[in-house]
Amino acid sequence: DAEITQSPRHKITETGRQVTLACHQTWNHNNMFWYRQDLGHGLRLIHYSYGVQDTNKGEVSDGYSVSRSNTEDLPLTLESAASSQTSVYFCASSRGRIYEQYFGPGTRLTVT
């Protein structure tokens, strides 16, 4: 069955370190998204991609970057982790702009 996976599921890192969160989907979806979920803020869009080599900034993109070299993967990189980036991160994909998004299980990141 097609699916969307995230790794690692849990990560603890120190302030200032570079961290990369992986997202892999086997639906062959063109669109992929990264969100963070925090109490009081709900889900906020970090970056998104509508296809290979396409990346766009979302609502809270500062301190994060993504690259899309193939259809299946959209890794999220925190260039220099900050405590404010402690959060749960969700990756999602969709067939097209008007179609529903399917979410991965999430990565809980703690920056100490």
Place this chain on the structure above:
Amino acid sequence: SQELEQSPQSLIVQEGKNLTINCTSSKTLYGLYWYKQKYGEGLIFLMMLQKGGEEKSHEKITAKLDEKKQQSSLHITASQPSHAGIYLCGAGPNTGNQFYFGTGTSLTVIP
């Protein structure tokens, strides 16, 4: 930006009771999505509404989009403990390219 307001923020109901969650937008919605999130897990897609006046049902959950396409409601009939979780509405991109979510409604169903 397009904001989505959900109400109530939290809901505690006795098993068997009906309940309604609302999602309101200040702008016309071109696609309204309902998701459910179990605590500590990812989001599960429930339903998508696109047309004014549209109504969809899945098992005991019914979602409606009003004629003006600015408000949606999610209604659960005869709630069960399995319905517990966080319900989020999301709006698809219209003139912009970003997808937005409401802040969520936490539902607890007491057996």
